[in-house]
Amino acid sequence: MSPAAYCQLFYVLAAATVLGIAAAPESIQRLLTQYGARTTTAGTSNEKEGRKTNNGPLVNIISWVTSVGKVPHSWFIHFYILSVSCSVFWAAQFLSRGKILESIVRNQVRSEETSMSLNQVIIAWALMSLQGARRLYESVALLRPSPSKMFDSIF
Template identity: 40%
Template sequence: MDFIAHRVDCVLEATGMDAVDALRTFYVLAAATTLSVSIPGSLRSRFLVYGPRATSTGFGSPSQPSVTSGLLDYLATWRVPHSYFAQFYIASVLSSAFWALQLFSRGSVFQAIASRLSLEHQQQSMSLNQTLVCWILLAMQGARRLWESLTFSKPSSSQMWFVHWLLGIGFYLATGVAIWIEGSGTLLTEDLTLEHVQMTNAPKLRTFLCVPLFLIASGLQHDCHHYLFSLKKYTVPDHPMFRGVVCPHYGAECVIYLSLALVAAPPGQIVNKTLLACFVFVAVNLGLTARTTRQWYTEKFGKDAVQGWWLMIPGIY
């Protein structure tokens, strides 16, 4: 652990940022990179499209091969099985367990990260109850998605670009830190004990409203995933959640992370800015995937099949 703590300390010192700024920068840069890759059709079709959608011909390739297109084609062959998606949630669950041990024991890795926070970030700190509630919610999300990825899996030859896989692993490991990092000021001065699990105090209005929102979105997403798994083959879904919306399960995912950002808002702030940056990354990444999915539906089943469909939630095209 001391070696890990030392490496964390060296990385933060090299970047000249504390962990809060580093996490926000990671989310924003990751979202910007994904967005920039999605703009040129030559990059989008090679690197962002995966699974059955990878057979889409809508984006196409240059008719005249060139050195650049040849290099892009070569890089696009660096792929991993689509089943590696389960590793995202394994990373999430293991990260939640690791940070639970670190936070309760004030471990060396926690100390290496939290002690390097700026005074401003330490002073604007979440309460211990907020930190614990958010950790529990994220652990529930990771455990549910891991269970779904194992239970609702089918044999498939689909693949995804290896950078997509690395970015996903990085996202879930980063979010394991983001869920508590803005509570570091309190965690450094007060001990987190099992007594905080009892939740004897009445929840604040924000928590009272946003935790049910998180749970409802989780339930709807689970229902969508179960329905998609039940389909014998890819077709236009007729489930109520999918009527007029291409990817309601992606919309539910956005609501899940937005509710976490609201629950985790430090005193005097509307939202937790680190988790808000996390939400931005999720919204950008899933929004682009939803657009690709809609185009795939259009090419496979005709324009009328998805004419006017919203992307992830009603009102978002």
Template identity: 40%
Template sequence: MYRLYGIDNALDAAGMDAVDLLRAFFLLAAASSLSVSIPSSLRSRFLIYGPRATSTGSGSRPPAGNTSGLLDYLATWQVPHVYFTHFYIASVLSSAFWGFQLFFRGAVFQAVASRVSEEHRLQSMSLTQVMICWLLLAMQGSRRLWESFAFAKPSTSKMWFMHWLLGLGFYLAAGVAIWIEGSGTILTRSVTIDHIKITNAPTMRTFFCVPLFLIASGMQHDCHHFLFSLKKYTLPDHPIFRGIVCPHYGAECVIYLSLAVLAAPPGQVVNKTMLSCLAFVAVNLGLTAQTTKQWYMQKFDKEAVQNRWLMIPYVY
């Protein structure tokens, strides 16, 4: 193993391994989003994007010591909203790359797996779990990439550049998180096509979680198709939108929840790394759903929107 002194020394000093590092990334990223959402001065400048965004200034450099002017200036560091497509390109490429690495136990896989502690290696997913979870995540990224082109509309909307960087980081990290708690098994047994044969008898987890994943994916696709079919950005009148502001966000959470349960190592209820991944998804989509609800209430019928759930039932 080639020692990467900067990374290895930092992990050693913190008493962490690669699994802990991934979990910390997801949780710290989620906490950062929450911290930005609390002060209104930050939320209005950095959290809101798309048609819900308001003007944040002209983009000129503020006078020294002017905090508000500095925030306005930082808020002008934006990228086109169409850059969302980059997230799914990164997801698909990450899945393809790690699929190759896992199948052949490549050098990059070896470098990551060698930095997983013995404790995490001993509680390892089975190869069948790894391959099914990897395949489902690849399907999710591929579908979202196809939708980003098929349902694309001309738009001048923009988002803060940190949203873009954080999104790229999330999808690249998710590509590792989906298999890293199975690294102990992969190091000792070769991955073959036999591990994903449909003739294999499914476990109860597979029997429950795979259909849940597919149902949530189908619902999310239907929601995206419906939103694309709207002639203009208006209050959705589809039956599922009448009770939930952002059902497609709820479906995204269910997708990652099904993966977290499906990827649970032996003796565990859930894969903690993927659960951390879900926490990031739930926090960021929950904040966006809340902003969307507030915007709907201001722009459309307040009475028709105020009692709608955000993403899932009983979450207002």
């Protein structure tokens, strides 16, 4: 498979995941989409009243998986640092004709598929770089510390 096909496959699988979450029962949607400041208390009256609900094995598995993924809001900055670092890495690969980028280009050329023009690649890289830099700036300069965590369970 060409490098472009791997990227396309990744985005198709990501879109299928989003559609799968949208088609999932509400209890699963809440577990996967409502976290931190987005957490709502709707539908949790059984927990408040001390009653245990039988959610089924799939909901219990997803609840366990999301409980493992609880990380403090302050940790999110690491994702943005990684994003900006990757953007700098690919810029350095492009400007220095780096071996990694050269290998990817060679594999794409071998597949004889037209993928993107150089201008499209530069625009995509620039937009991703700007987004990562903007989110990093927001994390450092604008966001206040918060006790919220990713995937705070609502059950």
